[in-house]
Amino acid sequence: MMAPAVMLLLGWMLVPLIMTLYFSFKKYLPLRGGDLGWVGFDNYVRFVSSSSFWPSVSTTLIIVGGVLAITLILGTLLALLLDQPMWGQGMVRILVIAPFFVMPTVSALVWKNMFMDANYGLLSYLWEFFGAEPVQWMSQASLISIITIVSWQWLPFATLILLTAIQSLDHEQLEASEMDGATTLKRFWYIILPHLSRAITVVLLIQTIFLLSIFAEIFVTTAGAFGSKTLTYLIFQRVLESQNVGLGSAGGVYAIILANIVAIFLMRIVGQNLDK
Protein backbone atom coordinates (compact mmCIF):
# COMPACT_ATOMS: atom_id res chain seq x y z
CA MET A 1 0.00 0.00 0.00
CA MET A 2 2.63 2.47 1.07
CA ALA A 3 5.24 1.17 -1.32
CA PRO A 4 4.82 3.88 -4.00
CA ALA A 5 5.08 6.68 -1.45
CA VAL A 6 8.07 5.11 0.24
CA MET A 7 9.76 4.53 -3.12
CA LEU A 8 9.21 8.15 -4.08
CA LEU A 9 10.56 9.44 -0.77
CA LEU A 10 13.57 7.10 -0.90
CA GLY A 11 14.36 8.16 -4.45
CA TRP A 12 13.88 11.79 -3.53
CA MET A 13 16.24 11.58 -0.58
CA LEU A 14 18.62 8.76 -1.43
CA VAL A 15 19.61 9.75 -4.95
CA PRO A 16 20.94 13.22 -3.96
CA LEU A 17 22.52 11.79 -0.80
CA ILE A 18 24.33 9.03 -2.66
CA MET A 19 25.45 11.41 -5.40
CA THR A 20 26.79 13.83 -2.79
CA LEU A 21 28.70 11.00 -1.09
CA TYR A 22 29.95 9.74 -4.49
CA PHE A 23 31.27 13.17 -5.59
CA SER A 24 32.78 13.90 -2.17
CA PHE A 25 35.36 11.15 -2.74
CA LYS A 26 36.28 12.41 -6.25
CA LYS A 27 38.33 15.21 -7.65
CA TYR A 28 35.68 16.63 -9.96
CA LEU A 29 36.26 20.01 -11.60
CA PRO A 30 33.64 20.51 -14.38
CA LEU A 31 35.47 23.39 -16.13
CA ARG A 32 39.02 22.20 -15.49
CA GLY A 33 39.21 18.63 -16.74
CA GLY A 34 36.03 17.09 -15.36
CA ASP A 35 36.27 13.82 -13.45
CA LEU A 36 39.90 13.42 -12.33
CA GLY A 37 39.46 10.19 -10.38
CA TRP A 38 39.10 8.99 -6.76
CA VAL A 39 40.93 10.93 -4.03
CA GLY A 40 39.77 9.22 -0.84
CA PHE A 41 39.21 11.59 2.11
CA ASP A 42 41.28 14.35 0.52
CA ASN A 43 38.23 16.62 -0.01
CA TYR A 44 37.12 16.21 3.62
CA VAL A 45 40.55 17.18 4.93
CA ARG A 46 40.83 20.12 2.56
CA PHE A 47 37.35 21.44 3.41
CA VAL A 48 37.99 21.68 7.16
CA SER A 49 41.60 22.84 6.85
CA SER A 50 40.59 25.72 4.58
CA SER A 51 40.94 29.13 6.20
CA SER A 52 37.25 29.86 5.46
CA PHE A 53 35.90 26.86 7.37
CA TRP A 54 35.96 27.91 11.04
CA PRO A 55 34.88 31.51 10.32
CA SER A 56 31.91 30.12 8.39
CA VAL A 57 30.96 27.86 11.32
CA SER A 58 31.09 30.75 13.77
CA THR A 59 29.14 33.01 11.38
CA THR A 60 26.48 30.31 11.09
CA LEU A 61 26.21 30.02 14.87
CA ILE A 62 26.08 33.81 15.35
CA ILE A 63 23.32 34.23 12.77
CA VAL A 64 21.27 31.28 14.01
CA GLY A 65 21.76 32.24 17.67
CA GLY A 66 21.08 35.93 17.04
CA VAL A 67 17.90 35.31 15.08
CA LEU A 68 16.64 32.79 17.66
CA ALA A 69 17.27 35.21 20.53
CA ILE A 70 15.61 38.14 18.78
CA THR A 71 12.58 36.22 17.51
CA LEU A 72 11.95 34.45 20.81
CA ILE A 73 12.28 37.55 23.01
CA LEU A 74 10.41 39.94 20.71
CA GLY A 75 7.97 37.17 19.77
CA THR A 76 7.05 36.61 23.42
CA LEU A 77 6.61 40.34 24.03
CA LEU A 78 4.54 40.79 20.85
CA ALA A 79 2.42 37.77 21.72
CA LEU A 80 1.73 39.23 25.19
CA LEU A 81 0.81 42.53 23.53
CA LEU A 82 -1.46 40.96 20.90
CA ASP A 83 -3.20 38.94 23.60
CA GLN A 84 -4.49 42.16 25.17
CA PRO A 85 -7.95 43.18 24.04
CA MET A 86 -7.67 46.19 21.75
CA TRP A 87 -9.41 47.97 18.92
CA GLY A 88 -8.70 46.47 15.47
CA GLN A 89 -7.18 43.32 16.94
CA GLY A 90 -7.85 41.15 13.87
CA MET A 91 -6.27 43.70 11.52
CA VAL A 92 -3.20 44.13 13.72
CA ARG A 93 -2.70 40.38 13.91
CA ILE A 94 -2.82 40.04 10.12
CA LEU A 95 -0.30 42.87 9.76
CA VAL A 96 2.04 41.23 12.25
CA ILE A 97 1.89 37.93 10.39
CA ALA A 98 2.37 39.56 6.94
CA PRO A 99 6.21 39.43 6.72
CA PHE A 100 6.06 35.65 6.82
CA PHE A 101 4.38 35.66 3.42
CA VAL A 102 7.11 37.71 1.72
CA MET A 103 9.66 35.63 -0.17
CA PRO A 104 13.17 35.69 1.35
CA THR A 105 14.73 37.14 -1.80
CA VAL A 106 12.17 39.91 -1.96
CA SER A 107 12.38 40.85 1.70
CA ALA A 108 16.19 40.87 1.57
CA LEU A 109 16.10 43.16 -1.49
CA VAL A 110 13.56 45.46 0.13
CA TRP A 111 15.65 45.75 3.28
CA LYS A 112 18.89 46.19 1.34
CA ASN A 113 17.57 48.90 -0.98
CA MET A 114 14.80 50.62 0.92
CA PHE A 115 16.12 50.64 4.47
CA MET A 116 19.82 49.91 4.52
CA ASP A 117 21.17 51.62 1.43
CA ALA A 118 23.91 54.03 2.51
CA ASN A 119 22.78 56.80 0.13
CA TYR A 120 19.01 56.71 -0.20
CA GLY A 121 17.91 54.14 2.41
CA LEU A 122 15.37 55.20 5.04
CA LEU A 123 17.78 54.38 7.83
CA SER A 124 20.44 56.68 6.43
CA TYR A 125 17.87 59.51 6.33
CA LEU A 126 17.10 58.73 9.95
CA TRP A 127 20.78 58.82 10.85
CA GLU A 128 21.25 62.09 8.97
CA PHE A 129 18.18 63.58 10.65
CA PHE A 130 19.95 63.12 13.99
CA GLY A 131 23.18 64.48 12.46
CA ALA A 132 24.96 61.12 12.44
CA GLU A 133 27.08 59.59 9.71
CA PRO A 134 24.94 57.00 7.81
CA VAL A 135 26.05 53.42 8.39
CA GLN A 136 27.31 51.35 5.47
CA TRP A 137 25.09 48.50 6.66
CA MET A 138 26.18 45.77 4.26
CA SER A 139 29.91 46.26 4.72
CA GLN A 140 30.27 47.72 8.21
CA ALA A 141 27.59 45.68 9.95
CA SER A 142 26.96 42.78 7.61
CA LEU A 143 26.04 40.22 10.29
CA ILE A 144 23.75 42.62 12.13
CA SER A 145 22.03 43.45 8.84
CA ILE A 146 21.48 39.82 7.92
CA ILE A 147 20.29 38.95 11.44
CA THR A 148 17.85 41.89 11.29
CA ILE A 149 16.45 40.82 7.93
CA VAL A 150 16.08 37.16 8.87
CA SER A 151 14.61 38.05 12.27
CA TRP A 152 12.04 40.25 10.55
CA GLN A 153 11.02 37.27 8.45
CA TRP A 154 10.79 34.78 11.29
CA LEU A 155 9.32 37.00 13.99
CA PRO A 156 5.74 36.43 12.77
CA PHE A 157 6.17 32.67 13.01
CA ALA A 158 7.43 32.85 16.60
CA THR A 159 4.75 35.39 17.54
CA LEU A 160 1.98 33.27 16.06
CA ILE A 161 2.99 30.06 17.86
CA LEU A 162 3.58 31.87 21.16
CA LEU A 163 0.31 33.80 20.87
CA THR A 164 -1.72 30.61 20.50
CA ALA A 165 0.17 29.19 23.50
CA ILE A 166 -0.61 32.25 25.62
CA GLN A 167 -4.26 32.07 24.63
CA SER A 168 -4.43 28.49 25.86
CA LEU A 169 -3.35 29.51 29.37
CA ASP A 170 -6.12 28.94 31.91
CA HIS A 171 -7.28 32.38 33.02
CA GLU A 172 -8.03 31.18 36.53
CA GLN A 173 -4.33 30.38 37.02
CA LEU A 174 -3.45 34.01 36.42
CA GLU A 175 -6.19 35.15 38.76
CA ALA A 176 -5.08 32.65 41.40
CA SER A 177 -1.51 33.96 41.21
CA GLU A 178 -2.84 37.51 41.42
CA MET A 179 -4.70 36.60 44.61
CA ASP A 180 -1.52 34.90 45.84
CA GLY A 181 0.24 38.24 45.62
CA ALA A 182 2.34 37.79 42.50
CA THR A 183 3.20 41.04 40.72
CA THR A 184 2.87 41.36 36.94
CA LEU A 185 6.54 40.52 36.47
CA LYS A 186 6.38 37.51 38.78
CA ARG A 187 3.21 36.29 37.09
CA PHE A 188 5.12 36.35 33.80
CA TRP A 189 8.11 34.55 35.28
CA TYR A 190 6.34 31.89 37.36
CA ILE A 191 3.13 31.26 35.40
CA ILE A 192 3.26 32.48 31.78
CA LEU A 193 6.86 31.57 30.92
CA PRO A 194 6.66 27.97 32.20
CA HIS A 195 3.40 27.60 30.31
CA LEU A 196 5.16 28.81 27.15
CA SER A 197 8.18 26.51 27.54
CA ARG A 198 6.80 23.85 25.20
CA ALA A 199 5.87 26.38 22.51
CA ILE A 200 9.31 28.00 22.85
CA THR A 201 10.99 24.61 22.32
CA VAL A 202 8.90 23.99 19.22
CA VAL A 203 9.80 27.40 17.80
CA LEU A 204 13.46 26.76 18.62
CA LEU A 205 13.47 23.39 16.84
CA ILE A 206 11.67 24.46 13.70
CA GLN A 207 13.55 27.74 13.32
CA THR A 208 16.98 26.15 13.84
CA ILE A 209 16.34 23.65 11.08
CA PHE A 210 15.34 26.42 8.66
CA LEU A 211 17.93 28.96 9.80
CA LEU A 212 20.86 26.59 9.30
CA SER A 213 20.10 26.67 5.59
CA ILE A 214 19.39 30.39 4.99
CA PHE A 215 20.88 31.36 1.67
CA ALA A 216 18.87 33.91 -0.31
CA GLU A 217 19.27 36.63 2.33
CA ILE A 218 23.07 36.35 2.13
CA PHE A 219 23.24 35.92 -1.63
CA VAL A 220 21.12 39.01 -2.28
CA THR A 221 22.72 41.32 0.28
CA THR A 222 26.47 40.69 0.72
CA ALA A 223 27.04 37.68 -1.51
CA GLY A 224 29.09 36.18 1.31
CA ALA A 225 31.48 39.12 1.65
CA PHE A 226 32.38 41.02 4.84
CA GLY A 227 32.45 37.93 7.04
CA SER A 228 28.86 36.92 6.30
CA LYS A 229 29.72 33.54 4.84
CA THR A 230 27.82 30.70 6.50
CA LEU A 231 28.54 27.01 6.08
CA THR A 232 25.71 26.73 3.55
CA TYR A 233 27.08 29.67 1.62
CA LEU A 234 30.64 28.28 1.70
CA ILE A 235 29.43 25.03 0.15
CA PHE A 236 27.61 26.99 -2.56
CA GLN A 237 30.82 28.93 -3.31
CA ARG A 238 32.95 25.78 -3.47
CA VAL A 239 30.59 24.11 -5.93
CA LEU A 240 29.45 26.98 -8.13
CA GLU A 241 32.00 29.77 -7.82
CA SER A 242 35.15 27.60 -7.56
CA GLN A 243 33.58 24.88 -9.71
CA ASN A 244 34.94 22.24 -7.30
CA VAL A 245 32.09 19.74 -6.99
CA GLY A 246 34.10 17.23 -4.94
CA LEU A 247 35.13 19.76 -2.28
CA GLY A 248 31.60 21.19 -2.05
CA SER A 249 30.11 17.72 -1.69
CA ALA A 250 32.44 16.97 1.22
CA GLY A 251 31.20 20.21 2.82
CA GLY A 252 27.65 19.07 2.18
CA VAL A 253 28.31 15.85 4.07
CA TYR A 254 29.62 17.88 7.02
CA ALA A 255 26.48 20.00 6.90
CA ILE A 256 24.30 16.87 6.96
CA ILE A 257 26.16 15.60 10.04
CA LEU A 258 25.90 19.01 11.76
CA ALA A 259 22.17 19.32 11.06
CA ASN A 260 21.57 15.82 12.40
CA ILE A 261 23.47 16.53 15.60
CA VAL A 262 21.31 19.63 16.16
CA ALA A 263 18.18 17.69 15.26
CA ILE A 264 18.97 14.87 17.73
CA PHE A 265 19.57 17.38 20.54
CA LEU A 266 16.37 19.24 19.80
CA MET A 267 14.30 16.08 19.40
CA ARG A 268 15.44 15.00 22.86
CA ILE A 269 14.53 18.37 24.38
CA VAL A 270 11.14 18.30 22.71
CA GLY A 271 10.65 14.68 23.75
CA GLN A 272 11.36 15.53 27.40
CA ASN A 273 9.06 18.50 27.20
CA LEU A 274 6.22 16.52 25.69
CA ASP A 275 6.51 13.85 28.40
CA LYS A 276 5.53 16.32 31.11
Next chain:
Amino acid sequence: MGRIVLDKVTKKFGHVEVIQPLDLTIEEGEFVVFVGPSGCGKSTLLRLIAGLEDVTSGEIYIDESKATELPPAQRKLAMVFQSYALYPHMSVRKNIAFPLKMAKMSQVEIDRRVNAAADVLSLTDYLDRRPAQLSGGQRQRVAIGRAIVREPSAFLFDEPLSNLDAALRVGMRLEISELHARLKTTMIYVTHDQVEAMTMADKIVVLQGGVIEQVGSPLELYRNPCNRFVAGFIGSPKMNFIEGDEAANYGAHTIGIRPEHIVVSESNGDWTGVISVSEHLGSDTFFHVHGTGLAETITVRADGEVAFKHGDTIHLSPRVEMIHKFDAKGLRV
Protein backbone atom coordinates in the same frame (compact mmCIF):
# COMPACT_ATOMS: atom_id res chain seq x y z
CA MET B 1 -10.95 39.08 61.75
CA GLY B 2 -13.04 38.50 58.66
CA ARG B 3 -16.04 40.81 58.73
CA ILE B 4 -17.04 41.85 55.22
CA VAL B 5 -19.55 44.60 54.49
CA LEU B 6 -20.93 45.46 51.04
CA ASP B 7 -22.49 48.90 50.81
CA LYS B 8 -24.69 49.65 47.79
CA VAL B 9 -22.37 47.68 45.53
CA THR B 10 -23.25 47.58 41.82
CA LYS B 11 -21.54 46.08 38.79
CA LYS B 12 -22.17 46.83 35.15
CA PHE B 13 -20.68 45.04 32.14
CA GLY B 14 -21.23 47.62 29.40
CA HIS B 15 -24.88 48.59 29.77
CA VAL B 16 -25.93 45.40 31.52
CA GLU B 17 -26.31 45.78 35.27
CA VAL B 18 -25.39 42.33 36.59
CA ILE B 19 -25.41 43.38 40.25
CA GLN B 20 -28.08 45.88 41.26
CA PRO B 21 -27.44 48.07 44.34
CA LEU B 22 -26.81 45.52 47.04
CA ASP B 23 -26.14 45.66 50.77
CA LEU B 24 -24.83 42.66 52.66
CA THR B 25 -22.97 42.07 55.90
CA ILE B 26 -20.95 38.92 56.45
CA GLU B 27 -20.10 38.46 60.12
CA GLU B 28 -16.77 37.21 61.39
CA GLY B 29 -16.44 33.42 61.32
CA GLU B 30 -19.64 32.89 59.36
CA PHE B 31 -20.06 30.31 56.62
CA VAL B 32 -22.06 32.18 53.99
CA VAL B 33 -23.31 30.51 50.84
CA PHE B 34 -24.31 32.49 47.75
CA VAL B 35 -26.79 30.38 45.85
CA GLY B 36 -28.89 30.97 42.76
CA PRO B 37 -29.48 29.78 39.21
CA SER B 38 -26.68 30.28 36.68
CA GLY B 39 -26.34 33.89 35.57
CA CYS B 40 -27.75 35.27 38.83
CA GLY B 41 -24.54 37.19 39.58
CA LYS B 42 -23.29 35.06 42.45
CA SER B 43 -19.84 34.44 40.96
CA THR B 44 -19.56 38.10 39.96
CA LEU B 45 -20.37 39.10 43.52
CA LEU B 46 -17.61 36.80 44.81
CA ARG B 47 -15.13 38.23 42.29
CA LEU B 48 -16.06 41.75 43.39
CA ILE B 49 -15.24 40.82 46.98
CA ALA B 50 -11.99 39.16 45.83
CA GLY B 51 -11.02 42.24 43.84
CA LEU B 52 -10.76 40.36 40.54
CA GLU B 53 -13.51 42.65 39.21
CA ASP B 54 -13.88 46.33 40.04
CA VAL B 55 -17.17 47.56 41.44
CA THR B 56 -19.04 50.09 39.30
CA SER B 57 -20.23 51.94 42.40
CA GLY B 58 -20.56 51.31 46.12
CA GLU B 59 -18.02 50.35 48.75
CA ILE B 60 -16.56 47.13 50.12
CA TYR B 61 -15.25 47.04 53.70
CA ILE B 62 -13.09 44.20 54.97
CA ASP B 63 -12.44 44.21 58.72
CA GLU B 64 -13.82 47.73 59.02
CA SER B 65 -11.36 49.22 56.53
CA LYS B 66 -12.26 50.27 53.03
CA ALA B 67 -11.06 47.72 50.49
CA THR B 68 -12.89 48.93 47.38
CA GLU B 69 -9.73 50.14 45.65
CA LEU B 70 -7.30 47.55 47.06
CA PRO B 71 -5.71 45.07 44.64
CA PRO B 72 -6.69 41.41 45.27
CA ALA B 73 -3.41 40.49 46.95
CA GLN B 74 -3.80 43.11 49.67
CA ARG B 75 -7.32 42.17 50.73
CA LYS B 76 -6.04 39.20 52.78
CA LEU B 77 -8.57 36.90 51.16
CA ALA B 78 -7.81 33.49 49.67
CA MET B 79 -9.79 31.96 46.86
CA VAL B 80 -10.40 28.40 45.70
CA PHE B 81 -11.35 28.30 42.03
CA GLN B 82 -13.74 26.04 40.18
CA SER B 83 -10.93 24.64 38.01
CA TYR B 84 -8.64 24.57 41.10
CA ALA B 85 -6.21 26.77 39.09
CA LEU B 86 -3.17 24.84 40.31
CA TYR B 87 0.15 25.71 38.69
CA PRO B 88 0.78 22.61 36.51
CA HIS B 89 4.57 22.94 36.30
CA MET B 90 5.08 23.15 40.08
CA SER B 91 5.03 20.33 42.61
CA VAL B 92 2.29 20.24 45.25
CA ARG B 93 4.77 21.64 47.77
CA LYS B 94 5.65 24.57 45.50
CA ASN B 95 1.99 25.18 44.70
CA ILE B 96 1.10 25.47 48.37
CA ALA B 97 4.21 27.54 49.10
CA PHE B 98 3.65 29.97 46.21
CA PRO B 99 1.66 32.65 48.10
CA LEU B 100 4.19 32.52 50.95
CA LYS B 101 7.10 32.84 48.54
CA MET B 102 5.39 35.85 46.95
CA ALA B 103 5.05 37.34 50.44
CA LYS B 104 8.85 36.87 50.81
CA MET B 105 8.49 34.72 53.91
CA SER B 106 11.56 32.91 55.28
CA GLN B 107 12.16 29.36 54.03
CA VAL B 108 11.87 27.94 57.56
CA GLU B 109 8.46 29.53 58.07
CA ILE B 110 7.34 28.42 54.58
CA ASP B 111 8.32 24.81 55.31
CA ARG B 112 6.57 24.88 58.67
CA ARG B 113 3.33 26.20 57.24
CA VAL B 114 3.32 23.96 54.15
CA ASN B 115 3.92 20.86 56.28
CA ALA B 116 1.18 21.89 58.71
CA ALA B 117 -1.29 22.44 55.87
CA ALA B 118 -0.30 19.15 54.22
CA ASP B 119 -0.89 17.42 57.53
CA VAL B 120 -4.36 18.91 57.98
CA LEU B 121 -5.36 17.98 54.42
CA SER B 122 -3.58 14.57 54.40
CA LEU B 123 -1.39 15.59 51.48
CA THR B 124 1.97 14.73 53.11
CA ASP B 125 2.62 11.77 50.81
CA TYR B 126 1.89 13.80 47.70
CA LEU B 127 4.02 16.90 48.31
CA ASP B 128 6.53 16.08 45.58
CA ARG B 129 4.00 15.15 42.92
CA ARG B 130 2.71 17.40 40.21
CA PRO B 131 -0.97 18.36 39.98
CA ALA B 132 -1.41 16.21 36.85
CA GLN B 133 -0.51 13.11 38.90
CA LEU B 134 -3.30 13.72 41.44
CA SER B 135 -6.98 12.77 41.49
CA GLY B 136 -9.72 15.40 41.40
CA GLY B 137 -10.26 15.30 45.16
CA GLN B 138 -6.54 15.60 45.88
CA ARG B 139 -6.23 18.57 43.52
CA GLN B 140 -9.12 20.18 45.34
CA ARG B 141 -7.28 19.68 48.63
CA VAL B 142 -4.10 21.23 47.21
CA ALA B 143 -6.12 24.27 46.16
CA ILE B 144 -7.53 24.52 49.68
CA GLY B 145 -4.01 24.05 51.09
CA ARG B 146 -2.75 26.94 48.98
CA ALA B 147 -5.53 29.03 50.49
CA ILE B 148 -5.07 28.10 54.17
CA VAL B 149 -1.29 28.62 54.38
CA ARG B 150 -1.81 32.34 53.93
CA GLU B 151 -3.97 32.43 57.06
CA PRO B 152 -6.39 34.81 55.33
CA SER B 153 -9.18 36.70 57.04
CA ALA B 154 -11.72 34.98 54.79
CA PHE B 155 -11.88 32.15 52.26
CA LEU B 156 -13.74 32.49 48.99
CA PHE B 157 -14.92 29.33 47.23
CA ASP B 158 -16.17 29.55 43.64
CA GLU B 159 -18.22 26.39 42.95
CA PRO B 160 -15.31 24.27 44.17
CA LEU B 161 -17.08 20.91 44.03
CA SER B 162 -18.73 21.11 40.63
CA ASN B 163 -15.89 19.22 38.89
CA LEU B 164 -16.01 16.25 41.27
CA ASP B 165 -18.15 13.13 40.98
CA ALA B 166 -21.16 12.74 43.27
CA ALA B 167 -19.56 10.52 45.93
CA LEU B 168 -16.44 12.69 46.20
CA ARG B 169 -18.58 15.80 46.36
CA VAL B 170 -20.32 14.57 49.51
CA GLY B 171 -16.93 13.76 51.07
CA MET B 172 -15.38 17.14 50.23
CA ARG B 173 -18.51 18.90 51.47
CA LEU B 174 -17.91 17.33 54.87
CA GLU B 175 -14.20 18.15 54.78
CA ILE B 176 -14.85 21.81 54.05
CA SER B 177 -17.44 21.96 56.85
CA GLU B 178 -14.95 20.36 59.24
CA LEU B 179 -12.26 22.78 58.12
CA HIS B 180 -14.57 25.67 58.89
CA ALA B 181 -15.37 24.24 62.31
CA ARG B 182 -11.66 23.96 63.05
CA LEU B 183 -10.35 27.25 61.60
CA LYS B 184 -13.41 29.36 62.50
CA THR B 185 -12.46 31.68 59.63
CA THR B 186 -15.10 33.45 57.56
CA MET B 187 -15.96 31.49 54.44
CA ILE B 188 -17.94 32.62 51.43
CA TYR B 189 -19.05 29.81 49.19
CA VAL B 190 -20.70 30.11 45.78
CA THR B 191 -22.79 27.28 44.42
CA HIS B 192 -25.81 26.59 42.25
CA ASP B 193 -26.56 23.45 44.24
CA GLN B 194 -29.12 24.09 46.96
CA VAL B 195 -28.13 20.86 48.76
CA GLU B 196 -24.61 22.24 49.30
CA ALA B 197 -26.14 25.49 50.47
CA MET B 198 -28.51 23.80 52.92
CA THR B 199 -25.92 21.42 54.38
CA MET B 200 -22.96 23.78 54.78
CA ALA B 201 -24.21 27.28 55.40
CA ASP B 202 -24.68 29.30 58.56
CA LYS B 203 -26.31 31.86 56.34
CA ILE B 204 -27.65 31.50 52.81
CA VAL B 205 -27.89 34.39 50.38
CA VAL B 206 -30.33 33.58 47.57
CA LEU B 207 -29.64 35.62 44.44
CA GLN B 208 -31.61 36.04 41.25
CA GLY B 209 -30.91 38.45 38.40
CA GLY B 210 -28.34 40.39 40.43
CA VAL B 211 -30.73 40.96 43.32
CA ILE B 212 -30.70 39.39 46.78
CA GLU B 213 -34.03 37.59 47.17
CA GLN B 214 -33.56 36.52 50.77
CA VAL B 215 -30.87 36.13 53.41
CA GLY B 216 -31.21 33.73 56.31
CA SER B 217 -30.24 30.48 57.93
CA PRO B 218 -31.01 27.29 55.96
CA LEU B 219 -34.03 26.38 58.08
CA GLU B 220 -35.36 29.93 58.05
CA LEU B 221 -35.35 29.86 54.24
CA TYR B 222 -36.90 26.41 54.21
CA ARG B 223 -39.65 27.31 56.67
CA ASN B 224 -40.35 30.91 55.77
CA PRO B 225 -39.37 31.64 52.18
CA CYS B 226 -40.21 35.29 51.54
CA ASN B 227 -41.34 34.74 47.94
CA ARG B 228 -42.19 32.13 45.36
CA PHE B 229 -38.68 32.07 43.88
CA VAL B 230 -36.95 31.24 47.16
CA ALA B 231 -39.68 28.73 48.02
CA GLY B 232 -39.10 26.94 44.72
CA PHE B 233 -35.32 27.14 44.86
CA ILE B 234 -34.71 25.88 48.39
CA GLY B 235 -35.72 22.30 49.08
CA SER B 236 -35.46 19.19 46.96
CA PRO B 237 -37.58 18.02 45.23
CA LYS B 238 -39.08 21.41 44.45
CA MET B 239 -42.15 22.80 46.19
CA ASN B 240 -45.47 22.24 44.38
CA PHE B 241 -47.28 25.42 43.38
CA ILE B 242 -51.06 25.42 42.94
CA GLU B 243 -53.05 28.33 41.54
CA GLY B 244 -56.72 28.96 40.87
CA ASP B 245 -59.74 27.86 42.90
CA GLU B 246 -57.86 25.57 45.27
CA ALA B 247 -55.53 28.47 46.17
CA ALA B 248 -58.50 30.79 46.58
CA ASN B 249 -59.88 28.39 49.19
CA TYR B 250 -56.87 29.31 51.29
CA GLY B 251 -57.26 33.01 50.48
CA ALA B 252 -54.15 33.27 48.27
CA HIS B 253 -53.23 33.68 44.59
CA THR B 254 -50.86 30.74 44.76
CA ILE B 255 -50.27 28.16 47.41
CA GLY B 256 -47.10 26.11 47.78
CA ILE B 257 -46.74 22.77 49.47
CA ARG B 258 -43.50 20.80 49.74
CA PRO B 259 -43.51 17.14 48.57
CA GLU B 260 -42.64 16.01 52.10
CA HIS B 261 -45.69 17.76 53.56
CA ILE B 262 -48.28 15.78 51.63
CA VAL B 263 -49.80 12.64 53.13
CA VAL B 264 -50.55 9.81 50.71
CA SER B 265 -53.41 7.36 51.05
CA GLU B 266 -54.95 4.49 49.08
CA SER B 267 -58.54 5.29 49.90
CA ASN B 268 -59.28 8.88 50.76
CA GLY B 269 -57.75 12.36 50.64
CA ASP B 270 -58.32 15.95 49.50
CA TRP B 271 -56.86 15.46 46.05
CA THR B 272 -56.85 12.48 43.69
CA GLY B 273 -54.48 11.69 40.84
CA VAL B 274 -52.65 9.01 38.92
CA ILE B 275 -48.97 8.20 39.43
CA SER B 276 -46.99 8.75 36.23
CA VAL B 277 -43.51 8.07 37.61
CA SER B 278 -42.43 6.66 40.94
CA GLU B 279 -38.78 7.02 41.95
CA HIS B 280 -37.69 4.53 44.62
CA LEU B 281 -34.61 5.67 46.51
CA GLY B 282 -34.92 3.01 49.20
CA SER B 283 -35.22 5.41 52.09
CA ASP B 284 -37.80 7.55 50.31
CA THR B 285 -40.08 7.24 47.35
CA PHE B 286 -40.99 10.18 45.13
CA PHE B 287 -44.27 10.05 43.20
CA HIS B 288 -45.01 12.33 40.28
CA VAL B 289 -48.79 12.56 40.24
CA HIS B 290 -50.80 13.67 37.18
CA GLY B 291 -54.46 14.41 36.65
CA THR B 292 -55.20 16.14 39.92
CA GLY B 293 -56.65 19.11 38.08
CA LEU B 294 -54.58 21.43 40.30
CA ALA B 295 -51.22 21.61 38.55
CA GLU B 296 -49.62 19.63 35.77
CA THR B 297 -47.62 17.50 38.17
CA ILE B 298 -47.70 17.21 41.94
CA THR B 299 -44.56 15.73 43.44
CA VAL B 300 -45.00 13.78 46.66
CA ARG B 301 -42.45 12.27 49.03
CA ALA B 302 -43.49 9.12 50.83
CA ASP B 303 -41.79 6.50 52.95
CA GLY B 304 -39.59 4.02 51.11
CA GLU B 305 -41.89 1.13 52.02
CA VAL B 306 -45.09 2.57 50.46
CA ALA B 307 -46.20 0.20 47.74
CA PHE B 308 -47.66 2.40 44.98
CA LYS B 309 -46.50 2.00 41.44
CA HIS B 310 -46.91 3.54 37.99
CA GLY B 311 -50.57 3.91 36.94
CA ASP B 312 -52.04 3.57 40.45
CA THR B 313 -54.65 6.03 41.66
CA ILE B 314 -53.45 7.89 44.72
CA HIS B 315 -55.13 10.20 47.24
CA LEU B 316 -53.21 13.18 48.60
CA SER B 317 -53.82 15.38 51.65
CA PRO B 318 -51.64 18.44 52.27
CA ARG B 319 -50.67 19.23 55.86
CA VAL B 320 -52.60 22.48 56.17
CA GLU B 321 -50.17 24.10 58.64
CA MET B 322 -47.32 23.60 56.13
CA ILE B 323 -49.01 25.39 53.24
CA HIS B 324 -47.23 28.55 52.02
CA LYS B 325 -49.42 31.31 50.60
CA PHE B 326 -48.31 33.79 47.96
CA ASP B 327 -49.99 36.81 46.37
CA ALA B 328 -50.20 37.61 42.65
CA LYS B 329 -46.70 39.13 42.70
CA GLY B 330 -45.26 35.96 44.22
CA LEU B 331 -44.68 37.52 47.65
CA ARG B 332 -45.46 35.64 50.82
CA VAL B 333 -48.82 36.48 52.40
